[in-house]
Amino acid sequence: MCYPPPSMKSLIAFEATARLGSMTAAADEERATQPTISQRIRALEETLGLPLFDRQGGRLVLTPLGERFYREMAPNLKAIREACERVIHQGARPSPSVSIAAGAGFTHLCLLPLLPTLKQAFPTLTFKLVTVDRADDPELQAADIAIRFGPYIPQEEAVLLAKEAVFPVCSPDYAHSQGLTGTLTTAQLSRLALLHQDIKDPRWLDWAQWCQQAGMGLTTPRDEVFAYHNYALLLNAALAHQGVALGWSPLVKEYLASGQLVALSPCVTRDDYGYWLSVKHHRSAVIAPVSDWLIKAIG
Structure with a gap:
């Protein structure tokens, strides 16, 4: 036989009264009147x-069945309350x-x-x-915070995060095996395994351009x-000790600090080249603090 379920209001009234020991206290908690709480409990008992309470002698005491019912239903009612609060809060x-x-590279390493x-x-x-590898990528323009590598652009409102500094890096084991300390010479470069990246972007230096900037020859x-x-x-x-790579200072900073890579010289810089941070909405109360945090953390 199927019985109609009790109303949620009557269950809440019963749980509060049983927990607090008083219909008056339950009424205060539920922002209702004492007669309303009493009426809801009567409806639940019907x-x-x-009967859920023994009302004899002017005291309100749970009956044995009322005590058992309270122990079984109270945790479930609490779970329902908490679920409702989470949904309301998130919504x-x-x-x-x-x-x-x-x-x-900047996303992965910084x-x-x-x-x-x-x-x-x-x-x-x-x-x-968002990973973007082209300076004209629409996603770079649409992002709340954009970090672009390249030369300074006068019409762009941007903050310099880190000036370009490019120098050779390798593992300590590779440096030791090749006798590399301090400044590389052209003769050393000619016998080293130089690691190259497939770059077709004029913003980035390859080994040939780096050597030209450093005043060194490259015959590979x-x-x-x-x-x-x-x-x-x-x-x-x-x-993995396979050779020497060009390192951009923000990208290899953690590896240098941990000792996994060592830096060699010379170091090449270009005027006005670096990592530039710009924001889509300058006065946003949400974005501005994040932008300031990144400038301090990376700069």
């Missing part, structure tokens, strides 16, 4: 077909999302290691990292060059 206050766009600390600093925000035939598809793979090869 639905269940048994009423969605977490603002901040998108950060940057090149693949932003991802910072992400846990960034989330701790802004626990109410969600972050989306182009048909003997193996080029890695991305900068992370290139650094993995350097970490």
Whole structure:
């Protein structure tokens, strides 16, 4: 036989009264009147077909069946309350999302290691990292925070995160095996395994351009060059003692600090080249603090 379920209001009134020991206290908690609470409990008892409280002697005491019913239903009612509160909280206050766009190397080597600390600093925000490898990529323009590598652009309102500094890096074991200390010479370069990246972007220096900037010659035939598809793979090869790579200071900073890579000289810089941070909405109360945090953390 199917019995009609009791109303939620009557269950809430019973649970509060049993927990607090008084209909008056339950009425205060539920912002109702004492007669209303009493009426709801009476309706619950009629639905269940048994008394839940012993009202004799002017005291309100749970009957044995009422005590058992309270122990079984109270945890479930609490779970329902908590579930409702979570849904209401999430629906009423969605977490603002901040998108950060940057090149693949910068995203992988700079932003991802910072992400846990960034989330701790802004626990109410969600972050989306967008990888872009072209300066004219629409996603770079659409991002809340954009980090671009290249020369200074006068018409762009941007903050210099890090000036370009490019120098050779390799593992300590490779440096020791080749007798590399301090400044590289042209003669040393000619016998080293130089690690190349498949770059078709004029913003980035390859070995030939770096040597030209450093005043050194490079005689490696182009048909003997193996080029890695991305900068992370290139650094993995350097970490695996396979040769010498060009290191951009923000991208190799953690590897140098941990001793996994060592820096050699000379160091090449170009005027007005570096990593530039710009924001889509300058006065946003959400984005501005995140932008300031990144400038301090990376700069």
